[in-house]
Amino acid sequence: MLKRKIVVVLYIALISFFCVYLFFKIQERDLIIQLNNNNLSLDAYKITLKQDISLAELDQKIKDNDKLTDVQLHYQAKDQRNVTYFYGKGNYTQPPLLSGHFFSSADFESDVPLAVVGKNYEKKLYEPKDQAYLKLDGNYLPVIGVMGDNYHSDLDDQIFIAASTQKLATAQTNDYRIVLDSLTPIDAKVLKKELGLLSATRLVKKNFIISDESWLVSHWAQVLGLFAAAVGFLAQMAVWLISLRHRYNEAVFLQADPAKFAFEEWRTYSLWVGLGTLIGGMAGMFVFQMTTYTYLLLTMGSIYLGSSLLFYLLIVSRLKKE
Template sequence: MIKKNVWLVLYATLLAFLSVSLFLKIQERNLTIKLNNHNLSADAYLIKLKDRMTIAQLDNKLQNSSKLEDVQVHYQDKKSKNITYFYGVGNFAVPPMISGSFFALADFKSEVNVAVVGKNLENKLYTPKDQSYLKIDNKYIPVLGVMGNHQGSDLDNQIFISISEQQRAKVLANNFRIVIDGKRALDKKSVKKVLSASSVRHINRKHFLIQQDSWVVSHLSEFLGLAVVTLAFLSGALLCILFARRRYLEAIFLKRDIKKFIFDDWQFFALFNGLGTIFGIIIGLLAFDITEYIAIFVYNFAVYLLTNCLYIVLLKRQIKKLNKGD
């Protein structure tokens, strides 16, 4: 009995740990999808303005609105896909940084242009002393930081620029592809009203269409991995039934109450399977840099319940067969 319990704990610990590692892969994949689209979420909106409006006028609408909070606006250059003029309000989403820092609110009030660049552009920077500069159109722009992560994405080739207040007042926002995104999903009607937009629609990006319309396609290998882990958990219940057969025959010989035997056997299975699952999750969370926990807990709890239900059904069926055999 002790060997069975130790085996079950170790088995469940390993499977739960594997499930956490697969959710880490999902987390990394989701981040890559996001970084491939300028660090914009799947809820970002592409907007078109009704009237001619400078960047400063549009930025002021956002700054003075109480309906749109923690947002970022990307004024994407139509000629150069790698250049984006950036503006943020409140606690907007920040991409992963390799060095330096991303834009702070004070940078949007700067008298000079400042930039943040992707890691593939780092070797093109001019660094005379402690400050790096990016040369664009024969002008040198101070660089605040370098974006990117260890996996690599389209963001590695991007240039984000926060232009000066003086330039904002002169440049027309209508000349750019304007995208707005919030740290939380924005209300479409509020976006349209606050920004006086003629149209507001979600970005039609292949990456996000895959993610929204078919999670399985975007995360196929991780999905298959979780399916295998689920089957392994269920197989553990089948293996434990083999141990139960011998114990049941002993219970018959000792004339024990069968209902009590089923309850006691399931109780031990549930306890040690649960302990292993908890240990595996804890080890996984300590070993990996996980930022989203809910899916991990929901998955493992659901599989735990399913495995326990299967164990009870199989145990009752096994006992029924043995009774018929007697």
């Protein structure tokens, strides 16, 4: 009996460990998707203005607006898709850096342009002394940071530039693809009203059905894995229920109360399955470091509680038929 319970614990622990691994891969995939999208969130907007103004004027609109507190603007050159002129206000998601630092608020008001480059440019930088420079369009830009991570992404080939005040004053918004992202989601109607926009459309469409841009398509392998884990819980439950007949016949012979027998079986099942879930989950979280464990804990808790409740309902239903 004890040997069977130990096998159950090990089996459930293995499934739980697998669940943690799947959530780790989901977060890893989400990070790569974000890095491929210039480190922009799924709530970013592509915006167009009603009238053509300078980049300096749009930056000033953002700066003076009290409702837009933690935002970043990306001015993407139409003829150089790997070049982005960057403006930020307040707190915003910064790309991972291998060296140096990202732009400060003072850099957005400097007379000298500054650059943060992807790691694929690192070997192309000119470093006469303590300062690295990037040659771009015949000019040498001071480089203050190198972006990158352990993963390979499109961000490795990107150049972010905090443009000089002169560049901002002469460059026009109609010549750029403009993307606005916020640390907290902003409604499109609010954006259009506050900035005088012609349009504000999601950079990534949020769909409830499967499409090329849906979350489900990007994570189909992990979703199938979680489904398989749930099936694994159910399979173990089925084996436990099948083995009940012999123990129930013994209980009937000893004139045991069916309700009490059902409760004790449910309690034993929940205890050993819960122990396996806890052991496997803790082992997985020790091995795989994640940024958040909220969805993992909610999913594993739901699977455990759901299987425990289903077990109780099935065993009561089965005993009524005996």
